[in-house]
Amino acid sequence: MSIHKRPVTFILITLMALTACGNQPDRGKALEIAKGLANRTSRISPTLPSAEELTQGITAALENTEKPLALAHIEDRKNVTLLTEVSMNGPYSTWVSPDRRTLSEQQGMIISSRGLGADLMAAKVDPSLQLIRTKKSGTADRTHVYLDGENHEVVMRLSCKIKISGTETLSIGEIRSHVTELSELCTGEGVSFENTYKVTPAGRIVQSRQWLGAKNGYVTIQKLR
Amino acid sequence: MFKASLVSATAGIFLLPVGLLAEQQTTEWINMYGLSSGLIDMPTAEVGHDGRLATTISYFGQTTKTNLSFQLTPRLSGVFRYSGIDGLRPPGSGLSTHYDRSFDVHYQIFDEKMYRPSLAIGLRDFLGTGIYSGEYVVATKSVGPKLRLTGGVGWGRLGSHGSFATMGARPSGTLGSGGIPNYDRWFRGPVAGFAGINYQHTNRLAFAVEYSSDAYVREDGRSFYVVSPFNFGVKYKLNNTVLLGASYMYGSEFGINLSIALDPKDSPVIGGNDTAPQPVAVRASKSAQELGWTVEVAKNEQVKASLARALAQEGIVLEGSRIEGQSAELLIRNERFDIESQAVGRTMRIMTRTLPDSVETLKVTFSNQGIPAGSVTIARSDIEALEYAPASDILKRTRFSADSSLRSFDSIVDTHPRLTWNFGPVAKLSVFDPDSPVRADLLAQIEGQYHIAPGWVASGALNYKLGGNLDGPSPNRGGFVAINPPHAVRSDARLYAMGRGPKIEHLTIAKYGRLGDNYYGRLTVGYLEPMYAGLSGEILWKPVSSRLALGAELNYVAQRDFNQRFGLQNYSIATGHLSAYYDLGKGFHTQIDVGRYLVGDYGATVALDREFGNGWRVGAYVTKTDLSAEQFGEGSFDKGIRITLPMSWALGNATKRKSESTIQSLTRDGGARVNVNGRLYSNIRGTHGAEMQKTWGRFWR
Numbered sequence: 001m002s003i004h005k006r007p008v009t010f011i012l013i014t015l016m017a018l019t020a021c022g023n024q025p026d027r028g029k030a031l032e033i034a035k036g037l038a039n040r041t042s043r044i045s046p047t048l049p050s051a052e053e054l055t056q057g058i059t060a061a062l063e064n065t066e067k068p069l070a071l072a073h074i075e076d077r078k079n080v081t082l083l084t085e086v087s088m089n090g091p092y093s094t095w096v097s098p099d100r101r102t103l104s105e106q107q108g109m110i111i112s113s114r115g116l117g118a119d120l121m122a123a124k125v126d127p128s129l130q131l132i133r134t135k136k137s138g139t140a141d142r143t144h145v146y147l148d149g150e151n152h153e154v155v156m157r158l159s160c161k162i163k164i165s166g167t168e169t170l171s172i173g174e175i176r177s178h179v180t181e182l183s184e185l186c187t188g189e190g191v192s193f194e195n196t197y198k199v200t201p202a203g204r205i206v207q208s209r210q211w212l213g214a215k216n217g218y219v220t221i222q223k224l225r
Numbered sequence: 226m227f228k229a230s231l232v233s234a235t236a237g238i239f240l241l242p243v244g245l246l247a248e249q250q251t252t253e254w255i256n257m258y259g260l261s262s263g264l265i266d267m268p269t270a271e272v273g274h275d276g277r278l279a280t281t282i283s284y285f286g287q288t289t290k291t292n293l294s295f296q297l298t299p300r301l302s303g304v305f306r307y308s309g310i311d312g313l314r315p316p317g318s319g320l321s322t323h324y325d326r327s328f329d330v331h332y333q334i335f336d337e338k339m340y341r342p343s344l345a346i347g348l349r350d351f352l353g354t355g356i357y358s359g360e361y362v363v364a365t366k367s368v369g370p371k372l373r374l375t376g377g378v379g380w381g382r383l384g385s386h387g388s389f390a391t392m393g394a395r396p397s398g399t400l401g402s403g404g405i406p407n408y409d410r411w412f413r414g415p416v417a418g419f420a421g422i423n424y425q426h427t428n429r430l431a432f433a434v435e436y437s438s439d440a441y442v443r444e445d446g447r448s449f450y451v452v453s454p455f456n457f458g459v460k461y462k463l464n465n466t467v468l469l470g471a472s473y474m475y476g477s478e479f480g481i482n483l484s485i486a487l488d489p490k491d492s493p494v495i496g497g498n499d500t501a502p503q504p505v506a507v508r509a510s511k512s513a514q515e516l517g518w519t520v521e522v523a524k525n526e527q528v529k530a531s532l533a534r535a536l537a538q539e540g541i542v543l544e545g546s547r548i549e550g551q552s553a554e555l556l557i558r559n560e561r562f563d564i565e566s567q568a569v570g571r572t573m574r575i576m577t578r579t580l581p582d583s584v585e586t587l588k589v590t591f592s593n594q595g596i597p598a599g600s601v602t603i604a605r606s607d608i609e610a611l612e613y614a615p616a617s618d619i620l621k622r623t624r625f626s627a628d629s630s631l632r633s634f635d636s637i638v639d640t641h642p643r644l645t646w647n648f649g650p651v652a653k654l655s656v657f658d659p660d661s662p663v664r665a666d667l668l669a670q671i672e673g674q675y676h677i678a679p680g681w682v683a684s685g686a687l688n689y690k691l692g693g694n695l696d697g698p699s700p701n702r703g704g705f706v707a708i709n710p711p712h713a714v715r716s717d718a719r720l721y722a723m724g725r726g727p728k729i730e731h732l733t734i735a736k737y738g739r740l741g742d743n744y745y746g747r748l749t750v751g752y753l754e755p756m757y758a759g760l761s762g763e764i765l766w767k768p769v770s771s772r773l774a775l776g777a778e779l780n781y782v783a784q785r786d787f788n789q790r791f792g793l794q795n796y797s798i799a800t801g802h803l804s805a806y807y808d809l810g811k812g813f814h815t816q817i818d819v820g821r822y823l824v825g826d827y828g829a830t831v832a833l834d835r836e837f838g839n840g841w842r843v844g845a846y847v848t849k850t851d852l853s854a855e856q857f858g859e860g861s862f863d864k865g866i867r868i869t870l871p872m873s874w875a876l877g878n879a880t881k882r883k884s885e886s887t888i889q890s891l892t893r894d895g896g897a898r899v900n901v902n903g904r905l906y907s908n909i910r911g912t913h914g915a916e917m918q919k920t921w922g923r924f925w926r
Contacts, residue, residue, distance in 0.1 A: 022647030024674075087504030092613045100500035104613060111613055114501035114926065117494040117877065121925060122615045145615045149491035150838025151564055151920035153615055215495070 054080065058173050058224055069173070069224040070095060072103065074116070076217040083221070103219065107133065108197070108205025110212065110219070118215035121145045121153065128184055131162045133203040135180045138162050142186065146213060160186040170198060173224030175206050186211075193218075250336055250343045250365060250373075254423070254431060254460050255468060255484040257283040258349070258357075259292020259304040260331055263423030264435045265458040265472045265480070267383075269375040270345035270365035272333045275299045276490045276835070278843060278868075285472070285480025286441070286449030287311035291657075293866070293888070295843050297835060303845075304329040305866055305888060306350075306357070307657040312448040326657060327357050342366035348411065349382070354403050356443070359383035360412050361419075376420045379438045380412050386440035386454055388415035404860035433458040433472075441475065452476030489841035494877035496926050502571050503535070505612040506578040508605075528579060533637065535575045540879075541568055544592045544679070545634030552586035556597055556634050562879045563840055563871055565591065566616075566917050569601045570924040573608055580605075590629045591912035594737040594903065595641065595679030597629040598745070599769055599912030616924040625914025627769040630739055631679055646673035651688065653722075655695060657888060666693030666722055670730065680737045684902065686730035695722035707858030707893070711824035712796055714756075715897040720787045721755055728789035730755055735903055743768045745905050754900040755789055757782040759797070765905040769913045772808040774906060777801070778820075780899050798825060800899060806906055808915065812836050814844075823897040826850035830896070838920045840871030840883060848896030856895070863896035865889035 054071075061069055061082055068085040072095075083095035083103065092111065094104045101115035109132070111123040127140035144156040166181045179198040186193055193211035200206055206223045252271040256262040259281040261273035273279070273296040281292040287310065294304040306327045313323040327350035337343040342364040350357035363377030378384075381395065395414025399407070421435030437454045445451045453476030460470045460482075470482030525548060532555065533543040540561025547554045553576065559568040572589045580587075587608065590600040607622040648671045655664040672686035696719045710716075733751035740746045745765040752758040759782030767774035779801040786792035802820030809815055818830040828850025834842050847864040854861035865887050872882035910916050 021649070022645070024645045024647045087506070089505060089507045089609065089612055094504045096501065102501035102504070106613070115498065117496065117498040119496050119926065121496075121922065122613060147496045147922045147926070148838075149488070149495055151496070151922045152838060153617055153922045155615075 057082070062173060062224060071173075071222040071224060072097070073220045074212075074216060074218075075220070103221070105221075108208060108223075110208075110210045110221075113212055113216070116212070116216050118146065118213055120212050120216075121147060128160055128162060132182055132184065132197050132199060132205065135164060135182065135199055135203075136162070137164055140184075144213070156188050156191065158186040158188040158191070160184050165196070168198075170207060172207075172222055175223060175225070177201070177206065179206060250333075250367065252423075253462060253468065253486070254433075254470075255279055255281050255292075255294070255482070255486070257281075257285070257290060257472075257480065257482055258329065259283075259290070259294040259306060259484075260329065260347075261294070261296065261302060263373055263425075263431065263460075264375060264421040264433050265456045265470070265482075266437050266439065266474070267375070267419045267421050267435045267456075268331065268345070268347055268361055268363050268377065269373070269421070269423070270333060270337075270343040270363045270377075271373070272296060272300060272331075272345075273302060273486075274488060276837065277486055277488055278841075279484050279486040281482065281484040283470075283480065283482040285474045286444060286478045288444065288448060291662075295835075297843075300333040302331045304331075307662065308357075309662065310356075310444065310448055313443060323356070324662070325354065325356050327355075328352050329357075337366060351406055351411070352404055354399055355381075355407050355410065357382060358407060358410060359439070363419075371425045373423045373425075374420075375422070375435075376418065378416055378418050380414055380416055381410065382439050383419065384415040384417040384438060385442055386417055386438045388417040388438075390416045392416055404862065404864070405854070429462040431460045433460065437475070449475070450477045456480075458482075489837045489839070489843070489874075492839050492874055496923070497873060497877060497879050499878050499926075502539075502926070503574045503578055505574050505608055507609045508577075508582045524581075528581065529637065532575065532579050535579060536572060539568075539571045539575070541572060542640065543637050544595065544640045545631075545636050547634050548580065548584065550583055552588065553580050553584045554588035554590060554600075554629065554633060556590050556592050556629070558592045558640075559881075561881065562923075563873045563881050563883070564879070564920045564923040565911050566921045567879065567923040567926050569917070570926065573603060577605060577608055588629075590633075592679075593745075593905075593908050593912070594682055594735070595631075595676065596737045596739055596745075597627075597631065597633065598909050599625065599627045599914065599917070600629050601625055601914070601917070612925070616922050619924060620918065620921050623914075625769050625917070627767075627913065628742055636679070641676055641678050643676050644673060645676075646671065648672075650691075653693070653695060664694050664697060666695040667691045668726075672730070681734070682737070682903075683734045685732040687727050688730050689727045690722075690725040693722075695719060696724075708855040710856055710858060711826070711852060711894050714784070714796075714823040714894045715892050716894050717787075718756075718892055721789065724788060726789070728755070729791070730789070731902065733902070737903070737905075740764065745909055747903060747905055749901055749903065752785065752791075753780075753782065753902075756785055757899050758785050758793060759783055759899075761899065761901045763905055765909060767806075767906070767909055767913065770915050772810070772915060774806040774910065776804040776806070776906060778804070778904075780901070782823075782899050798823060802830075802898075804906075806910075812838075822848075822850055822895070823899065824852065824894050826852040826895055828852075828896060830898075834867075839874055840869065841874065842867070842869040844868075850896045852895035858893055860893060863889070863893060 070083040072083050073080045081097040083097055085093050086096045087094040091106050094102050096102045104112040109125045109129045113119045122145040124143045128142050131138045131140055140160050142158050146154050148154050162184045165183050170177055170179045177200045179200055182197045184195040195210045197205050198207040209218050209220045211218050250271045251274055252261050252263050254263045256264055257266050260268055261271055262269040275296055277296045279294045283290045290306055290308040292304050292306045296302045308325050310323040329349045331347040333345040335344055344364050347361050349359040359379055359381035361377050361379040361383050365373055365375045367373050393413045396409050417438035419438035423433045425431045435456050441451050456472055456474050458472035462468050468484040472480040474480045529546055536543050542558040544558050545556035562568040569589050573587055576587050585605050587605050588600055588602040591598045602624040611619045651668045651670040653666045668688040668690050670688040675683040729752055731752050731754055733749050735749040738746045743766050747763045749761045761780040763778040765776045781799045783797035784794040800821050802818040804818045806816050812835055814834045814836050816832045821827050830848040832846035834844030836842050845866050849862045867887040870884045873880050
């Protein structure tokens with residue numbers, strides 16, 4: 001007896017695969033597994049909004065809430081999303097996107113991400129932050145913590161050079177300020193990246209382009225309030 | 226002439242100090258035998274990346290080889306092979322294809338240095354009938370970044386062409402009933418040299434030429450014609466997973482080679498792409514003194530309800546709780562996170578958001594079928610302070626224990642009784658049989674668990690066969706026939722596969738319990754598995770931080786009717802085992818079971834697994850009992866390879882689903898055990914600190 005001689009059975013099998021049901025957790029996910037394998041990382045729409053759409057979106061968002069808001073753009077994903085600040089813990093704050101991914105920062109400098117895959121688990125950035133906020137050139141060490149494929153923490157040690165690169169006037173959302181632009185060039189074993197920051201006279205980072213890690217690349221964050 | 230010049234060129238270059246490199250000799254390429262090698266049919270002294278798991282299908286000269294290879298340690302690798310040789314008839318069989326299973330080991334003795342090649346030794350097909358039996362010692366040297374030269378000597382098959390010496394006589398008989406290491410043959414008989422060159426043109430493209438010392442004595446003239454000992458190959462790396470090879474073999478045949486290589490140490494989505502956890506809520510200073518809420522019953526109930534709600538969103542079920550003035554303990558059932566530390570982290574985050582400010586000590590206890598297993602305790606102020614620090618910091622402030630009992634908790638309504646069920650297709654597979662590569666049945670199955678009360682579970686599964694060929698002719702008609710075989714306790718599996726059913730896969734009532742701080746128990750009664758019904762009891766001793774666990778299991782079982790309804794056959798037996806489980810460290814785990822098996826044979830099973838921090842497991846086991854090789858039949862004793870693939874690895878998001886497969890030697894009756902659901906060790910171990918610490922990096926994920 002062979003399966004091929006029984007088309008009726010075969011159709012039944014296919015139907016069952018599509019209709020496996022029950023209330024046990026984690027069962028009947030054959031289709032999801034197939035989808036997951038075919039589409040492991042790109043779950044985000046590949047089209048960027050136009051400048052006009054963006055302005056409209058920002059205005060609407062600012063009118064709708066009193067909370068701190070920001071705009072984030074992960075370059076490798078070609079995606080722009082609104083972030084809302086949801087939590088403060090001492091100098092740290094966490095910002096969430098509508099699809100429940102988060103970025104956490106220490107006074108504007110990114111120290112972790114969650115839900116992106118290959119997340120930045122933690123970062124120690126105090127020396128860099130000190131120079132950036134006071135708008136000084138200099139050198140500083142920072143460390144990033146990632147996970148490896150076996151869920152062990154891996155520490156990346158970096159040494160960074162911070163330089164002032166210019167000044168300009170920034171106007172976006174409710175932010176209108178004269179800003180100083182600084183760059184932070186970091187190198188470590190097998191990696192190098194350059195973060196840029198725009199800092200207000202009061203020492204607030206209102207716009208920045210920061211490196212999340214080898215997989216996720218750079219994220220640009222624009223504070224809107 | 227070409228032969229002589231190639232060999233002397235190879236030999237000559239070993240003496241030349243020009244452009245030599247001392248690099249770690251790993252290779253991505255895989256040869257026709259599934260071995261990490263830059264050549265085509267011949268071995269090299271190279272190794273694959275540590276932990277690499279690869280499936281290679283190769284074809285030439287009417288021979289198809291399906292190889293499964295694993296780099297067990299940086300120097301030691303093994304290959305399991307299932308080959309089908311058309312044109313070669315197995316003795317005493319009507320089949321036109323000779324199906325054969327074989328196993329190789331390869332060990333790199335030392336890596337290369339500036340002036341010294343790397344050296345490896347290998348045994349091909351060292352168990353059983355030995356159709357591919359051959360041994361080798363091989364050296365490989367890099368010359369510049371692109372060229373690697375290999376030269377070696379071989380015995381057996383690898384000493385069959387152009388042998389220059391003979392080291393004693395090589396016996397051809399099989400030891401026992403096959404399946405035993407053929408140590409009487411190793412490094413004996415004619416010796417011949419082989420050599421080869423691999424040229425890595427680009428990262429993706431490489432060329433190889435080799436001089437083979439395998440004369441293909443059995444196949445020559447039957448499966449193909451050996452015209453020349455030279456093979457020429459081109460290799461192409463499609464991506465990090467897929468490798469392709471094409472070659473011109475033995476002057477007469479084209480060959481192809483496809484490898485799919487996985488690195489279980491890596492994950493396609495590191496840390497998973499599940500949505501972010503809840504942020505920790507930090508208490509305002511001084512609010513921790515307020516204890517007024519403890520006397521308000523309504524407030525307490527409200528807290529429990531919101532805990533349960535928030536946990537449910539994370540796939541975690543609150544089964545019990547105890548919330549007091551300064552401490553809180555939750556009993557949770559983690560249904561989603563395969564990495565348990567992640568479930569603890571998410572539960573603790575939710576506790577900071579929900580519990581009254583006075584609660585300082587947070588304890589999370591895992592439930593195994595309603596019974597408390599391991600616990601994790603962390604101070605709430607540490608959670609608040611270390612939320613953005615590496616997980617290794619909070620680990621230093623974490624206490625693991627296993628001291629909770631059901632009495633520690635007020636129960637939560639709605640968790641018992643409850644029914645879970647599933648209806649869907651189930652495939653039963655039998656692969657790599659000696660005369661059929663794949664046999665399978667497809668069944669429609671409905672299964673369910675009724676959780677009556679904490680620790681009490683009724684479970685059943687009913688199936689109906691849709692189609693398949695598991696009930697086909699009995700396997701291995703041409704192999705060794707057992708002499709005076711014991712009662713058929715497993716080998717009549719095809720009789721159980723006959724007929725469509727409906728069949729009762731299992732139908733049991735089980736009781737789980739804690740018998741003391743480090744003691745866990747299970748008692749299961751009913752139709753335990755498709756072939757046996759009866760009583761099964763187990764006790765496990767597992768201290769929370771111990772690498773060692775001990776277990777004892779006793780079963781009294783009767784063989785079930787072939788139709789798998791309620792009837793029993795006239796065969797019953799008491800079996801049981803004492804088990805020792807030991808975590809060897811560095812990702813290795815061993816288990817030893819000593820006891821009485823299903824035909825009443827006494828013996829032991831030894832298993833060794835390599836465990837990866839993302840749930841992958843690759844291991845092997847052997848069972849030897851006092852049943853003689855003649856009585857056991859083909860294979861002499863039971864042995865197998867087992868692989869666990871975590872679905873979270875494939876999907877990228879957390880799930881406890883995993884795919885477990887075992888490639889067993891022939892299903893025989895010696896060394897067979899009863900299968901019963903809910904064995905304690907793996908469920909308990911995952912909730913204990915010793916295991917959870919290994920993947921603690923996921924705590925804050």
